[in-house]
Amino acid sequence: MKPDSLFWVELIEDLRRRRSLVLKFVIPVVFVIPFMLPQVPSAVRESGLPLIVLFLGVLGSSVGLSGLRERGMLERLSVLPVPRARMVGEYLAANVSMDALQIAAPALILMLVFKLDSVSAFIAVIGLGLCLLFSNAIGVVMAVAAGSSGEVHLYSAMCVLGIAGLSGLFFQSDAMSAVSSLMPFGLLKDGLSGPGFARLDGIVAPLAVTLLIIAAALVWSPRLFRNKGGVG
Amino acid sequence: MSGVSAIEATGLVKSYGDKRALDGVSMRVEAGSIHVVLGRNGSGKTTLAKVFAGVLEADEGNIVPGESLGSTEGLGYRRNVGFLFDSSAHWGPLTGRENAWFFARSFGMAPANASQSIETIFDQLSLADVADEPVSTYSFGMRRKLALAQALVHNPRLLILDEPSIGLDYASRITMYSLLRTRVELGLSVMIATNDMNEARYLADTVSLMDKGKILVAGPPNELVKSLGQKTAIDVELRTPVAVDEYAKIPGVQGASLHEVRNALVLRVLADATDEQRVSNELLRRLAEDGVSYTRLDIRRPELGDVFLKHAGARIA
Numbered sequence: 015m016k017p018d019s020l021f022w023v024e025l026i027e028d029l030r031r032r033r034s035l036v037l038k039f040v041i042p043v044v045f046v047i048p049f050m051l052p053q054v055p056s057a058v059r060e061s062g063l064p065l066i067v068l069f070l071g072v073l074g075s076s077v078g079l080s081g082l083r084e085r086g087m088l089e090r091l092s093v094l095p096v097p098r099a100r101m102v103g104e105y106l107a108a109n110v111s112m113d114a115l116q117i118a119a120p121a122l123i124l125m126l127v128f129k130l131d132s133v134s135a136f137i138a139v140i141g142l143g144l145c146l147l148f149s150n151a152i153g154v155v156m157a158v159a160a161g162s163s164g165e166v167h168l169y170s171a172m173c174v175l176g177i178a179g180l181s182g183l184f185f186q187s188d189a190m191s192a193v194s195s196l197m198p199f200g201l202l203k204d205g206l207s208g209p210g211f212a213r214l215d216g217i218v219a220p221l222a223v224t225l226l227i228i229a230a231a232l233v234w235s236p237r238l239f240r241n242k243g244g245v246g
Numbered sequence: 247m248s249g250v251s252a253i254e255a256t257g258l259v260k261s262y263g264d265k266r267a268l269d270g271v272s273m274r275v276e277a278g279s280i281h282v283v284l285g286r287n288g289s290g291k292t293t294l295a296k297v298f299a300g301v302l303e304a305d306e307g308n309i310v311p312g313e314s315l316g317s318t319e320g321l322g323y324r325r326n327v328g329f330l331f332d333s334s335a336h337w338g339p340l341t342g343r344e345n346a347w348f349f350a351r352s353f354g355m356a357p358a359n360a361s362q363s364i365e366t367i368f369d370q371l372s373l374a375d376v377a378d379e380p381v382s383t384y385s386f387g388m389r390r391k392l393a394l395a396q397a398l399v400h401n402p403r404l405l406i407l408d409e410p411s412i413g414l415d416y417a418s419r420i421t422m423y424s425l426l427r428t429r430v431e432l433g434l435s436v437m438i439a440t441n442d443m444n445e446a447r448y449l450a451d452t453v454s455l456m457d458k459g460k461i462l463v464a465g466p467p468n469e470l471v472k473s474l475g476q477k478t479a480i481d482v483e484l485r486t487p488v489a490v491d492e493y494a495k496i497p498g499v500q501g502a503s504l505h506e507v508r509n510a511l512v513l514r515v516l517a518d519a520t521d522e523q524r525v526s527n528e529l530l531r532r533l534a535e536d537g538v539s540y541t542r543l544d545i546r547r548p549e550l551g552d553v554f555l556k557h558a559g560a561r562i563a
Contacts, residue, residue, distance in 0.1 A: 017344055018351045023337055030339035030380075086335040090393075092301050093329045094352040095321035 020091070020101050024108035038116050042066050046120040050127045060206040061183040063117075063124055064145060064199040068178055070113050071149025072156065072170050078109065079157035080166040083238060092239040102154060102235035106228075109153070110146045117142070130208055137212040138205030141220070144198035148224045152177070154231040158238050196223050251312050252277040252404055252435030253298060258307035260293050267293040268304065269459035275404070275452075277312055280426065280436040282446040284550065285456035286558075291439035292332060294456070295408045298437060299329040312435075314403050325353055328402035332409040334393040338382030342373055342392050345381055346399050353400035360399070367395045370425050372418070386413040394422065398429070405429070407438045411445055423449055443551050455554050462557040467550055474556060476548035477501070477516040480526045482533065483542040484511045496532065498525045510541075519547060 017023040029035060048054065049062030079102075082088050091101055121142055125135055156173055160166040181199035182190055194200035198220040204211040252275045260268040267290045275281040275298075283291045296302040298309065300318055309318055316322040336345050343364060350360035368374045371391045381389065390413045397405060405426075411419045426436055426449065440446060446453050447467055454464040463470060477500055487504070493515060494502035501516040517525040522545060533540060 016347045016351075017340065018348070020348075023340065023344075023348050026344070027337050027339050082335075086331060086333040087337075089301065090331055090335055093299055093324055093327070094349070095324040095354065096352050097321070 019104050021104040021108045024105055025111060028108070028112050038112070039119070042070070042116050042120045043123075046124055050124065056207070057186065060128075060203045061178075063121055063142070063206060064181065064183055064202045065178060066120070067113070067117060067142065067145040067202070068149050068174050068181075068183075068199060070116065071109070071146055072153045072174050072177075073167075074113060075106065075109050075150040075153025076156035076160070076166045076170045077153075077163065079105065079154060079238060080160060080163045083157070084163055088239050098236040098239050099232045102238065103232055106147075106150050106154060106231070109150050113146050113150065114143075117146070124206065128206055128208060130206070133214065134205050134208045134212045136205075137214065137217065138202060140217055141198055141202030141205045144220050144224045145202050148198045148220075148227055149177075151224070151228045151231040154235055154238075155227075158231075158234050195219060198224055250277040251275070251310075252279075253312060253315060253437075254310045255294075255298065256308050256310075258294070258297060258304045258309070260290075260297060260302065260304045266459050268297065268307075271307070271456075271459070271461055273454055273461060273464070275435055275437050277314075277435050278430060278433050279451040280430055280438065280449050281452045281454065282438045282440060282450035283454045283456050283461075284440060284443065284446045284450075284554065286441055289456045290459040291441075291456055292408050293459075295329075295406050295437065295439040298404075299327055299406045300324060301329070311404075325400070326403045328397035328400065328405045330394055330397040330405075330407040330410055332412065334386075334389040336381040336384075336389060336392060339380055341378050342368070342381055342384065342388075342395075343377040345392060346395050349396040350399045355400055363399050363401065364395070367398055371395055371421065387415060387418060390414055391418060391422075398425075403433070403435065405434055405436045407436065407440075409440055409442075410438060411440070411442060419445075443549065443554075446550055453550060455550075455557055457554075457558040463553065470553045471548050471550065474548050474552055476552060478519045478522040478548070479544075479546045480515045480517060480522065480529060481542075481544040481546065482513045482515075482529065482540045483507075483544075484513055485539045485541065487511060488513060488533075488536070488538050492536075493529060493532065496525065496528050498528075522547070 015026065017026055045066055046062050049059045092098065125138060130138060152173060153170065156170045157166055160169050177199065178184060180193050181197040182194035183199060183203065195216060196219045201216055201220045204216060254274040256272045258268045258271040271294060283294060285291050293302060297304050300323060311318055311323060315326045346364045347360060350363060355363065368377050371394065373388065373391055373395060376384065376388065381392065384392065394410065410422060414422065430436060438449065450467050452464060453467050453470060455462045490502050490504050493499065493513065498517050498521045499515050503514050505512045505514060515525065515529055526545060
């Protein structure tokens with residue numbers, strides 16, 4: 015397989031890093047085990063998967079992009095006659111694909127354990143897809159905003175906690191329900207909660223918000239390639 | 247050299263905060279030639295190379311690419327330019343061939359042309375044996391050669407190299423120099439930013455000496471050296487003192503003096519570069535005739551470094 019685009023380069027690179035690949039697939043499975051236990055309150059157990067996706071997406075994309083920038087890879091890519099937003103789009107697509115592979119098994123296990131009906135399962139799958147896109151796009155935004163890898167970790171961690179709170183992953187209140195209904199993580203949580211929580215018309219708002227965040231990430235992303243320079 | 251401009255810059259200014267990296271730089275790279283920008287660390291060479299490559303935008307000034315390069319505004323310009331950065335980032339788990347393939351295809355090459363071009367350039371740079379090994383197993387020098395291959399793989403019309411010989415052994419440098427010369431004969435225009443005087447002497451059709459964001463002087467290296475009007479110094483390390491005046495009378499000698507250098511006595515004789523061989527032969531013959539024994543003979547010709555010192559010397563801290 016010869017990599018013709020950044021999408022394939024990133025995917026092949028991820029698949030060839032064997033040690034990190036094993037960890038990438040093992041950690042999500044281990045992380046969801048506590049959320050499958052029957053003693054866990056139902057308000058908490060549906061938050062596990064959205065939280066993992068949020069962490070994986072935001073930190074994976076932001077730290078990865080920041081690493082590419084710090085080792086000079088983005089600068090090298092900036093000489094290519096390829097629009098910079100397209101390269102970031104390909105990077106985003108590769109990360110979302112890898113995250114989807116990582117999360118597929120734990121997500122399937124949880125859906126089976128939670129015995130979801132078909133509508134809830136459908137909403138959970140759509141929610142999961144939107145969460146992957148949303149969190150990775152936020153990761154791109156964090157990488158653009160941060161000046162160094164240290165800042166990227168800090169901003170990403172703060173962002174993850176903020177989004178988790180707004181999505182009602184820690185606790186749910188009436189005052190916050192309007193905000194959480196806009197977030198894909200809220201949608202995924204509702205899908206995992208089963209009948210009575212998930213509604214098909216609840217997909218529209220998170221879908222729109224996710225598309226908005228992706229658009230913002232792509233519009234802003236060419237800044238990643240800017241040379242911050244130094245006299246030389 | 248063709249006399250046709252490959253790319254020309256006028257009045258480039260670029261600042262990082264209060265620090266001015268380029269301070270009104272005007273420069274012209276002739277098509278089918280090698281133009282070396284020579285300067286110390288921090289003189290602004292890399293910034294200039296990046297501005298030429300379109301990686302950085304100048305705050306002021308203009309860049310006018312030659313007709314074959316296209317406007318700097320569009321992606322077409324990037325397709326015609328190859329750039330070697332002073333750092334060599336690659337995807338370690340991917341092979342050298344895969345890294346080069348991605349660049350070739352991103353530059354718009356058809357698969358068959360990309361394959362052919364990679365084969366050729368990997369052969370020329372002695373990378374063929376390791377082409378299918380992960381780049382993470384490459385030495386630093388091999389990575390530099392791979393970066394050069396990536397800059398050349400799409401057959402650019404203008405090649406910009408920033409410190410190209412960092413990390414390369416002597417044989418690899420000579421291979422690279424020879425490859426560049428061959429490509430230049432086929433019409434490639436090259437701009438090199440370096441602090442290596444030997445590289446400039448070996449490669450340059452034109453040298454621009456740069457310091458503190460300004461081009462101090464530019465021209466063919468031989469003419470720059472000639473413009474110094476300096477003489478060749480013939481230094482002879484003696485075992486015993488001599489009467490300097492006698493040697494100053496040798497025809498062609500334009501000055502003679504005796505110095506003590508690191509506890510050794512050195513007779514320094516100055517001559518025109520065109521006459522240095524005859525003068526040094528005559529000097530050695532006279533020394534032998536006078537029974538003066540010597541331990542060492544050095545001939546020091548004026549070089550680009552002297553040109554640099556003349557123009558920037560007053561500024562060296």
